[in-house]
Amino acid sequence: xxxxxxxxxxxxxxxxxxxxxxxxxxxxxxxxxxxxxxxxxxxxxxxxxxxxxxxxxxxxxxxxxxxxxxxxxxxxxxxxxxxxxxxxxxxxxxxxxxxxxxxxxxxxxxxxxxxxxxxx
Numbered sequence: 136x137x138x139x140x141x142x143x144x145x146x147x148x149x150x151x152x153x154x155x156x157x158x159x160x161x162x163x164x165x166x167x168x169x170x171x172x173x174x175x176x177x178x179x180x181x182x183x184x185x186x187x188x189x190x191x192x193x194x195x196x197x198x199x200x201x202x203x204x205x206x207x208x209x210x211x212x213x214x215x216x217x218x219x220x221x222x223x224x225x226x227x228x229x230x231x232x233x234x235x236x237x238x239x240x241x242x243x244x245x246x247x248x249x250x251x252x253x254x255x
Contacts, residue, residue, distance in 0.1 A: 138229060138230075138249045139196040139230075140193065140195065141193075141197060141200050141228065141231050142191065142193050142194075142229060143190070145192070145225050146222070147187065147188045147190070147220040148187055148223045149185070149186055149219065156218075157188070157216060160219065161179050164212050164216070165177055167206070167207055168203065171208075173199020173203070174193070174199060174203060175193040175195060176191065176192065177191075177192055197235065201231075201232055201234055201235055204235055204238055222242060222243075225244040225245070226246075226247065227246045229248070229249050
């Protein structure tokens, strides 16, 4: 059976003087993602120097990723957060589906297809 879960890892470099605004928008993004039934995880991590952040997203399947990308978190809040930080790296793990792959083209995302492993 093929693995359905999809993971996204997005690294941000926070613009000088924008950390508070960045964190406020990130919190809005968590609240919005929490309402999405196919979003299993939406976790933000901050570097020790407070200049970089990593977002780890986990979705049940490609349909859940597409729903997220078409929803208010991405459509309304991603443009806002990009006013406070730049995307330094974007990686996708698993089959996010053809529509999401097309949408990700503008972000320079690197896609890793699942090969094998163990997840309990």
